[in-house]
Amino acid sequence: MQLIIVESPHKAKTIEKFLKGDYKVDASKGHIRDLPVNYMGVSINNNFEPHYVVAVEKKQDIKRLSDSARKADRVFLATDPDREGEAISWHLAEVLELDKNAENRIVFNEISERAVKNALASPRKIDMNLVDAQQARRVLDRIVGYSISPAASSRLNENLSAGRVQSVALKMVVDREREIQAFKPQEYWNLKADVRPEEGGEFKVLLVEKAGKKYKPANADEASAVEQELKSANFTVKSVKKSLVKSHALPPFITSTLQQDGSIKLNLTAPQVMQIAQRLYEGVETPKGHIALITYMRTDSVRISAEAQKSALDYIKANYGEEYVPSKPNVYRSKKDAQDAHEAIRPIDVRRTPESMKDLLDKNQYRLYKLIYDRFIASQMSEAKYDAVSVEVGANDYTLKTSGKTLVFKGFTAVYDDIKKEEDDESGNSLLPPLKDGQALALKKLTKEQKFTKPPTRYTEATLIKSMEDKGIGRPSTYATIMAKLSDKKREYVSKEKKYLVPNPISYELIDFLVKYFSNIMDISFTARMETALDDIGEGGRDWKKLIADFYRPFEKQLKNSKVTDVLCDKCGAPMIINSGRYGNYYACSNYPECQNIKAVNEKVVIPTDKICSKCGAMMVEREGKFGKFLACSNYPRCKNTVSMTESVGVCPECGNPTKKMTSRGGKVFYGCSQYPNCKFMSWDIPTGEKCPECGSYLINVEGEVKCSSKKCKYVKNAKG
Numbered sequence: 001m002q003l004i005i006v007e008s009p010h011k012a013k014t015i016e017k018f019l020k021g022d023y024k025v026d027a028s029k030g031h032i033r034d035l036p037v038n039y040m041g042v043s044i045n046n047n048f049e050p051h052y053v054v055a056v057e058k059k060q061d062i063k064r065l066s067d068s069a070r071k072a073d074r075v076f077l078a079t080d081p082d083r084e085g086e087a088i089s090w091h092l093a094e095v096l097e098l099d100k101n102a103e104n105r106i107v108f109n110e111i112s113e114r115a116v117k118n119a120l121a122s123p124r125k126i127d128m129n130l131v132d133a134q135q136a137r138r139v140l141d142r143i144v145g146y147s148i149s150p151a152a153s154s155r156l157n158e159n160l161s162a163g164r165v166q167s168v169a170l171k172m173v174v175d176r177e178r179e180i181q182a183f184k185p186q187e188y189w190n191l192k193a194d195v196r197p198e199e200g201g202e203f204k205v206l207l208v209e210k211a212g213k214k215y216k217p218a219n220a221d222e223a224s225a226v227e228q229e230l231k232s233a234n235f236t237v238k239s240v241k242k243s244l245v246k247s248h249a250l251p252p253f254i255t256s257t258l259q260q261d262g263s264i265k266l267n268l269t270a271p272q273v274m275q276i277a278q279r280l281y282e283g284v285e286t287p288k289g290h291i292a293l294i295t296y297m298r299t300d301s302v303r304i305s306a307e308a309q310k311s312a313l314d315y316i317k318a319n320y321g322e323e324y325v326p327s328k329p330n331v332y333r334s335k336k337d338a339q340d341a342h343e344a345i346r347p348i349d350v351r352r353t354p355e356s357m358k359d360l361l362d363k364n365q366y367r368l369y370k371l372i373y374d375r376f377i378a379s380q381m382s383e384a385k386y387d388a389v390s391v392e393v394g395a396n397d398y399t400l401k402t403s404g405k406t407l408v409f410k411g412f413t414a415v416y417d418d419i420k421k422e423e424d425d426e427s428g429n430s431l432l433p434p435l436k437d438g439q440a441l442a443l444k445k446l447t448k449e450q451k452f453t454k455p456p457t458r459y460t461e462a463t464l465i466k467s468m469e470d471k472g473i474g475r476p477s478t479y480a481t482i483m484a485k486l487s488d489k490k491r492e493y494v495s496k497e498k499k500y501l502v503p504n505p506i507s508y509e510l511i512d513f514l515v516k517y518f519s520n521i522m523d524i525s526f527t528a529r530m531e532t533a534l535d536d537i538g539e540g541g542r543d544w545k546k547l548i549a550d551f552y553r554p555f556e557k558q559l560k561n562s563k564v565t566d567v568l569c570d571k572c573g574a575p576m577i578i579n580s581g582r583y584g585n586y587y588a589c590s591n592y593p594e595c596q597n598i599k600a601v602n603e604k605v606v607i608p609t610d611k612i613c614s615k616c617g618a619m620m621v622e623r624e625g626k627f628g629k630f631l632a633c634s635n636y637p638r639c640k641n642t643v644s645m646t647e648s649v650g651v652c653p654e655c656g657n658p659t660k661k662m663t664s665r666g667g668k669v670f671y672g673c674s675q676y677p678n679c680k681f682m683s684w685d686i687p688t689g690e691k692c693p694e695c696g697s698y699l700i701n702v703e704g705e706v707k708c709s710s711k712k713c714k715y716v717k718n719a720k721g
Helices: 009-016 056-071 083-095 113-121 128-156 166-182 220-231 255-266 270-282 306-320 354-360 363-379 461-471 479-486 505-517 524-538 544-563
Strands: 002-006 023-027 074-077 187-196 203-210 235-247 284-286 289-291 384-395 398-409 440-452 494-497 500-503 564-568 575-581 584-589 598-600 607-612 619-625 628-633 642-644 648-651 658-663 669-673 686-691 698-702 705-708 716-718
Touching: 002 009, 002 056, 009 023, 009 270, 009 289, 023 056, 056 083, 074 083, 083 128, 128 505, 128 524, 128 544, 128 575, 166 461, 166 479, 166 500, 166 505, 166 524, 187 220, 187 384, 203 384, 220 398, 220 440, 235 398, 255 270, 255 363, 255 461, 255 479, 270 363, 270 479, 284 354, 306 363, 354 363, 461 479, 500 505, 505 544, 524 544, 544 564, 544 575
Parallel strands: 002 023, 002 074, 648 686
Antiparallel strands: 187 203, 187 440, 203 398, 235 384, 235 440, 284 289, 384 398, 494 500, 564 575, 575 584, 584 598, 607 619, 619 628, 628 642, 648 658, 658 669, 686 698, 698 705, 705 716
């Protein structure tokens, strides 16, 4: 008997269908060992040696796999075909005590009978360069996260999490929000003219130039003056340019573009996209057993196999016609820094159309499979063709323009139309009358409209992932995890307004702290260079422990500086550092061990009161914390009794308890449930405790008017009624 170990039970079921007789397929169920959860697990003084531990819940899996491995004639490690999968295979070999020099590692980009049998025919040794690249990333991120997070938590008096890539992504969101807040709209005016030739229909032109330079009136008076000039001007056609415009299909999906389109077109988060894609890759249950539908979903290569391309072209010819097959097959180039280990994301078999699988998939599995399938088929189709015309019209010193585009041949858009629609500001006309240079035009109507420049647009998950990819931050396997951490319910660094990411108040403080003390880690170019260095390890050109050592030397100094405060020791005069202890934050003398002075941190004002503690009889003091003012026992930490002093305003629509008026760190008023943390409801407006009878969202009271909190719903009722 020969044993094949994969990561997922679903994957095991799919592979078992192809292999008969001597093969047994079992699953490790993901990682079998990892760095510990409760401490760093990296020995700084022992050349950054990682300390791996086996979780209690994995011991039963290891025993089962060990028993099977001992009985097997040969063991094949078939974990996922990426660095993390390579590392899991190495951990399995270590824990199961397999021969380290054995050629027992097999990889395949798709779970098909052909791919699995080809992999079994050409096993190789575990690639330690890939393993070391994964170890380097894991150790580096562990050192950064487990060092910076406590430092940030101590200084900001919050339970915070920071990470090497995660925090850079958060900085991008915060920086964009600050750009928006600092933005000052500039007024401008659009002037549009309805003109008509002697023969032919009317069309619109937009004012774009004055005396050969770009021009827009800056205010109402200027716009009115231009309007008067144009009313008395002669309009003539300056130029007519006609062309056949071709639009080329987009390449098949890679991880980042799949996540982007999954967000834009399907309204799914990046983690949701990857979870669904994982299932499509591993296999879904059908009457014929488990069937895998797509190739591996963690890739940044747009390459596809010759066999897959031929099957797509045959399908296109049979279903759309010869004219939809390009004269030369479409070939796409991956980015320079792409890892070309396996293909783009595509369907394994184009004969398994989305419609033929619809009844076997749940709603989101079908939608994502259709997105992947259509994008792949479209990527191999002919270009779309348009008749395009661009017209310039002269009127005195002014130039007005318009353009039009008419679809001549659908090409790939017959399957996957991703052409972005332009705003009407450019006065596009789908159909224009016959025109020629020097032709006179009659002015029929002139309109002017006040406009204002717009601030930068907030990031969505899709645009943030694209920007990270463009800047070289993170890798395909990390994007979904980063998005999940930014929206983590425990800390909620960002909120979502529709699809847009909005940083919460604590995010500004966290980013300011990190930029002040860890400027290199927060620098985008540094993060991108580090990703390249990690890639170099995977290619065998760099010592991973030396990379960590070179990073750690300056980082250690930054970490120490981040803890130094302006508070001076009252015993020796040295600056005090801030630490976290069992009972919260405290100051400790930086001159330790010569001076062992410590004292409590009283970052908030403490005001004595005449109130008596109901639990121990000591006097209560007034403090201010994360959720506003509260009374605390002066006998703390022996007595931890507290009483909220925040004003109760409104009713929580989730649990029915009062909500309290609070102030965020950024100074913005909000209303949070009095039962926090058991109920985490919050609102920027006063909640009434009722639900909207039309859409089910909660109702709010705004200046005496009760209305729905959903911006999409128009329900309003009088607060007194």
